[in-house]
Amino acid sequence: MSEDSTCSVARSLGVVGDRWALLIIRDALIIGSTRFQEFRDGLGIASNILAKRLALLVEEGLMERRTYQESGVRSHDEYVLTEAGRSLSLVIGALAVWGRTHRPKSDGTSPRFTVDESGLTARLAFVTSDGQEVAPERLSAVRTADAIDHRPDDRRVG
Amino acid sequence: MSEDSTCSVARSLGVVGDRWALLIIRDALIIGSTRFQEFRDGLGIASNILAKRLALLVEEGLMERRTYQESGVRSHDEYVLTEAGRSLSLVIGALAVWGRTHRPKSDGTSPRFTVDESGLTARLAFVTSDGQEVAPERLSAVRTADAIDHRPDDRRVG
């Protein structure tokens, strides 16, 4: 569709914009699925579609396919997220927030993100460069060139 | 597909998980498109598809259709985002971050979010309940019930 659009949103959607990609990533990220059958059973996706999607995700560098051999047991395949795939957690998280808020369901479930060491729950928010959180309603969106990203004060992540 | 899934991510994707919905929202949010032709020209989408998508977005409560009459000028239609539609800015923002990072393009553009009063740029990040930003790599995702959301210390948003 638009894998080479100038807009970064369109480029992202060119990779994960189909009906299944993000759900596969979600299962890998939250449930920890790694194997073909796990994805198939967890998502209820047809096997031909799953095969095609997984191949695409591997080709796009979001997952890595490994053939795994435990002693004595027949070897099997694993699909594990790469860093690029794992970093879609922001998108997954944002979708989860929206769904909880605007399509609530009494027995619904959502992914939550906890900090590895402390176990604290993290949530998504807009923050300014000085680390101050801002409510989305107070923001205006504008279109800017990506190159502007490289500001010296943008390194406070991690 | 899965509009009534227990998973909030799947429910969200049931609404905005097709190839065009998020791009339409993006144009409405960032460029400020409101009219049929604006979306059509801006996205290069076929008019029958656009008509169907807009109708769906209205039906789902993400946009509102208004017929607009300025004095002397022929009336025209406007599609404006509702609060539910505008709050997809988190998803758009997350997709923009991912695209800039993992599908960079020298002449690429992205939506940026600026704080209305101060003009500061805001970006999307995971934060803990004490307002501290956390890198996505340090997070683990778990599946939890939506109802758990209502904890007393979860109210520092806004």
Next chain:
DNA sequence: ACGCTCGGTAGCATTTCGCAACTTAGGCGT
């Protein structure tokens, strides 16, 4: 009356999706 723009519809080709059945490959029991 004529043409222009806007917001669509209608018809048809192409692409993607989904279901079900079949295949391939390794390992296991007997």
Next chain:
DNA sequence: ACGCCTAAGTTGCGAAATGCTACCGAGCGT
């Protein structure tokens, strides 16, 4: 050795979504 089981697909076919192009109808300016 022989058949059976499971994992990971492939294949064939029908259904649905998408895309392209052309056309339509109302409102307005001239």
